[in-house]
Amino acid sequence: MKTEIPLSSPDIGDLERRLVMEVLHSGRLSIGPMVERFEQMVAQRVGTRHAVAVSSGTAGLTLIMAGLGIGPGDEVITTPYSFIASSNVIVHAGATPVFVDVCPTSLNLDPKLVEAAITPNTRAILAVEALGNPTHMDALARLAAKHEIPLIEDSCEALGTVHKGRACGAFGRAGVFGFYPNKQITTGEGGVVVTDDERLADACRSLRNQGRAVGRAGTANGQNQTGSWLEHERFGFNFRMNELAAALGVAQMKRLDELIERRQHVASAYLARLSGVRELVLPTVDPETFMSWFVFVVRLGPDYSGEERDRVIRGLRTHEVGSAAYFPCIHLQKPYRDKFGFREGMFPIAESAGRRSLALPFHTRLTEREVEMVAQTLEVMIRREDLTRA
Ligand SMILES: Cc1ncc(COP(=O)(O)O)c(C=O)c1O
Structure with a gap:
């Protein structure tokens, strides 16, 4: 699809x-x-x-x-x-x-x-x-x-x-x-x-x-x-x-400056649009950082599970909005578990972020209308998870 x-x-x-x-x-x-x-x-x-x-x-x-x-x-x-x-x-x-x-x-x-x-x-x-x-x-x-x-x-x-x-x-x-x-x-x-x-x-x-x-x-x-x-x-x-x-x-x-400017514009649009969504943790930028913006990754709040995050990602994709889990923790990937014996609970902050974070569509040509569509679809998917819990 x-x-x-x-x-x-x-x-x-x-x-x-x-x-x-x-x-x-x-x-x-x-x-x-x-x-x-x-x-x-x-x-x-x-x-x-x-x-x-x-x-x-x-x-x-x-x-x-x-x-x-x-x-x-x-x-x-x-x-x-x-x-x-x-x-x-x-x-x-x-x-x-x-x-x-x-x-x-x-x-x-x-x-x-x-x-x-x-x-x-x-x-x-x-x-x-x-x-x-x-x-x-x-x-x-x-x-x-x-x-x-x-x-x-x-x-x-x-x-x-x-x-x-x-x-x-x-x-x-x-x-x-x-x-x-x-x-x-x-x-x-x-x-x-x-x-x-x-x-x-x-x-x-x-x-x-x-x-x-x-x-x-x-x-x-x-x-x-x-x-x-x-x-x-x-x-x-x-x-x-x-x-x-x-x-x-x-x-x-x-064209690097032009490309960065466009990425900053899209990131600002996301930040403005999503800042009121209280279920989300948005990326923060240090005041002393000029950010070139690689991706736009948000986190669901700490009480959401990995399964709920995965369903949100699948729901976004079903509605033709690209999304992915950025990043699953490295130590929990199969070769690391097998070779070094790493397991869940060893790096709790990274694991919690890894379970709850998802990347949203992000590129230079993303329009404000598309940012709005992504945000609306995301809100609907989160609400669906909340209703399933209730
Ligand atoms: C943090 C990080 N390290 C290393 C790499 C590897 O780069 P490449 O895919 O060009 O080999 C990537 C890129 O995907 C990355 O995001």
């Missing part, structure tokens, strides 16, 4: 089409000038010295783990309230994810609990701007500095957000953005690692390109500057971004 109001929708315009066609006409589809241009634009926007474009946000996080040498025996403190990729990269590195509960308002890692979880085996803190909210990232950066461990900033949901004067992605030793089509900008699939650490940037450049030795970039014939195409210095991956994706990225970066 077609969803009349989709959960998300990329905003692709003439500029994107033109730049992608330029790449197709050039015949240069990988390791070319678009990737470099895209990297420069992202680095400049975030204010970091280096940006390394990769094939996905997950690939970017994987490179940082490898670049920092994180592996078996290491613990990485992270959040259970996130998209699963932020923890999977820790497991794939052979390290142990140490989950810590979140703060009930921001739904981000609670810095006090993080500090209490630091042990001699802690090799990094991997923090996420959950749902794009940057609250506590500054405190986590201070904590990481105090304990001399790197902060890895998963900013996949926060491109364009600025917190206390600092761009998301620039708080950690390294940050990562993701460009799946529901994000602030998209490259179809893609990601970028940003960092001021030159050695780490070089390691990421080499690792994304099968471990080849790297000067700053590939040369025109596809070889790197220092060695042959078939010489490899370390165990690498193919996590390169292709030129078509980078062309999309360049166009989207040029």
Whole structure:
């Protein structure tokens, strides 16, 4: 069934089409000038010295783990309230994810609990701007500095957000953005690692390109500057971004301010319309945050169950309004229960949020009429649950 109001929708315009066609006409589809241009634009926007474009946000996080040498025996403190990729990269590195509960308002890692979880085996803190909210990232950066461990900033949901004067992605030793089509900008699939650490940037450049030795970039014939195409210095991956994706990225970066403005407009419309619905907990934005808005996620009040939330989501979908449960807790997902023995009750704040939250349709072209339709349908679905209880 077609969803009349989709959960998300990329905003692709003439500029994107033109730049992608330029790449197709050039015949240069990988390791070319678009990737470099895209990297420069992202680095400049975030204010970091280096940006390394990769094939996905997950690939970017994987490179940082490898670049920092994180592996078996290491613990990485992270959040259970996130998209699963932020923890999977820790497991794939052979390290142990140490989950810590979140703060009930921001739904981000609670810095006090993080500090209490630091042990001699802690090799990094991997923090996420959950749902794009940057609250506590500054405190986590201070904590990481105090304990001399790197902060890895998963900013996949926060491109364009600025917190206390600092761009998301620039708080950690390294940050990562993701460009799946529901994000602030998209490259179809893609990601970028940003960092001021030159050695780490070089390691990421080499690792994304099968471990080849790297000067700053590939040369025109596809070889790197220092060695042959078939010489490899370390165990690498193919996590390169292709030129078509980078062309999309360049166009989207040029339009980033316009895209953010539209997202802010839609978020304001939702906040105004839903502020009187007392069964809902709405997202809060710190006064010192300029928010680029990844999604619009609301929570049902604390007395609603997961089953009731799921019925509300199904009811919205039946009425052709896109909705999804953002986020089910990572530690309660099957592979985490099976491998580490996590169970319900271990991180009660994250679990409560995970049970009660739902994403509403959110994209740049959502009209005020559609916001009204979503809000009305949501109210009806909540009332239906209340009546079933009574
Ligand atoms: C918080 C978070 N981390 C990591 C990722 C992974 O990004 P990708 O889907 O580009 O691999 C995403 C994106 O979906 C995300 O939201």
